[in-house]
Amino acid sequence: MRDQSAIAGVGRTPFYKNSGVSTLELGLRAITAALDDAGLELGDVDGLITHSVGDAVPASAVAHSLGVDDPHVLLDLVGGGSMSAAAVGAAAMAVTSGQAEVVVVWRALNARSEFRMGGTGRSAPTLVEFQYQVPYGLLAPPQQFALVARSYMARSGATSEDLGRIAVNQRSHAMLNPLAMMTTPLTMDKYLNSPLVSDPLRLFDCCLETDTAVAVVVTSAARAHDLRRSPVLISAASTGGGHSLYSGSRTDFSTSAAREMAPRLYARAGISPEDIDIAELYDAFTPLVLMQLEDYQLAPRDEAAAFVAAGETTFGGSLPVNTHGGHLSEGYAHGLNHVAEAVLQLRGEAGPRQVEHARTALCTGQPGYVSGVTSALILRGVR
Template identity: 60%
Template sequence: MGEMDIGNTRRDAAAVAGVGHTEYSRNSGVTTLTLAVRAIQAALADAGLSRRDVDGVACHRVGDSADPALVAQTLGVRDLRFVRDVFGGGSSCIAPLDAAASAVAAGQARCVVVWRALNGRSGVRMAGAASNPALSADAQYWLPYRHISAPQQFAMFARMYRHKYGVTAEDLGRVAIAQRAHAALNPRAMMRQPITMDDYLGSRWIAEPLRLLDCCLESDAAVALVVTSAARARDLRRTPVTITATAFGGGNQLASNHHSDPTVPGAAIMAPRLYAAAGLGPDDIDLAELYDAFTPLVPLQLEAYGFCEPGEAAHMIADGATRLGGALPVNTHGGHLSEGYVHGLNHVAEAVLQLRHECGERQVPGAEVALSTAQPGVYSGLTGAVILKRAA
């Protein structure tokens, strides 16, 4: 059985039947266990299901969240048939969804809840003083130079990308401005005040050439999804959104992969497999929720996933193609830059809501197919993505 056949066996067999969020805040005042359970309960209610229906759990985390077995016990799951606990941050955000879809398609479980919960602002902050740099093998090369925080690392990538393609500060500013405009239409978003180019250029340096408005938010929040079979989902409360295809790939780490070009991420190598598994191409995608820990990752992925040629994404963004009303609306909820940072799972949730046509003022008219991505493989050994489809 070839790669494409493997992808086809699971195409559209499982569906996201429910979506749940907690409040996005800077200080939740509760544990990540509480956040996880609240988001899961909201997702189950959205689907018209209860805790008694759950027989599988799946999450991703970096030592900053609740054990999925504990979450299952807290939910009162008595016959737990499936557990997936994925270590990893944004690069791994598609993995628990993929695992849930596979378990449902194989008959291993009937209803799997997928979540990400973190106190990313009031608790352990990513790559802060309280984090564990030993988790990365490359840390031995970074620490002597105090080059450990995510903004420092991605600033190096931003310099390479800008130099290679002549990308300007204003090009990156347009990413932040467009996503803030989308967030202004999103009641959940942490940052809803529109920004101008002057606001962007006037924001303080974090790690040159990255400014404050180039960087994602730090958030306390949880997001959850309910995954069940496509057949069962049709009998539930909401319009089903099927999981058409997922794919995974590798990535670059500058210290250890010095022979590779970080401006050609793992996502670019992986994307053809994703489209082949889905039986679709870039022209079939109605909207894209692209992992945006930092602004340069948005144009990088527009190129990697074939929406434009390498080096052309800045022009695509300047022409308005990625705004609501454009040819390919991107990060319609405001993304990590303006809605909140829930490590990629909030992007999947937004894609589902868009395909259910429930996004109000920010709705992409007639949306049928969406792409949601993980971190594209910059400073990470992994990447992933999912294509979702509104059920007929």
């Protein structure tokens, strides 16, 4: 599968606090923008793939709305941000195997105005483990990930200031991004004085809740070379396991399942961690960035905080991370906006935040906590 398929176009809506439209409408806007970016027509589409957590319309409804009457591939993946990279990987497999020629992958959600994660007024999740959460009030993602954060901090020695550097760095990146929701400067003092949401997580440790949609178009590498934009090759995709906070055999919550998945991801791409130029790491919460730096072997175990403190993950460092501001400051599209940012970087179209040496990018999904699954991509530019 290596380098046999490519992302030929990206499209997105703005990030909203209240979009005022349905997730169907958001998805259609992002998809048509992505097709226009690639120089393709609606009639070229024969595959549709999305990922969600029961908060968006199914792929079949989007196919009908687009006029795709005979889709060759139609997938609805469950798992939210854990499946963002897996969805793109599924599109690559469909194209490489000949099941489809042009596959659109999208994520559309009204995650602030309509379907808030952990919010009230929703039906209970179908997870068996939910019954073990309720008696302890462990309902919202910040509460769940606070346990993960504390476990990692106890093992690695990371401090609140180390978490704060992630938030501060990514805000500085977002200030160069015209699409970002949060563009005012964030200082360490402001971070440390922000309210605790669930100890040790403060306000700025938590991702934004947003209404938005992002789409990418996947086709064969050969076809992509003849289209409007410089293609971004899909060098590898991988899906792995994960943690449940309530049952299962995993007992060390300070390390994510990405640590087990990473070696096969790199092997499939034929590269090593040292070959990654930029990393768009899933950042629902700041400690996930530190954990993934270690689990994807981008920094030594227990040394991610020192790696960040040395300036290695910001512009001018050896490995710029979340160059768009990430979920913490750009907006929350369950991982697919990370893929869109990597594509812009690898095409050389990221404007003032462009990383000049960016040729190979790592894009990760949520590293497997609560959901029990994770996924990641390695993308390569050819400009």
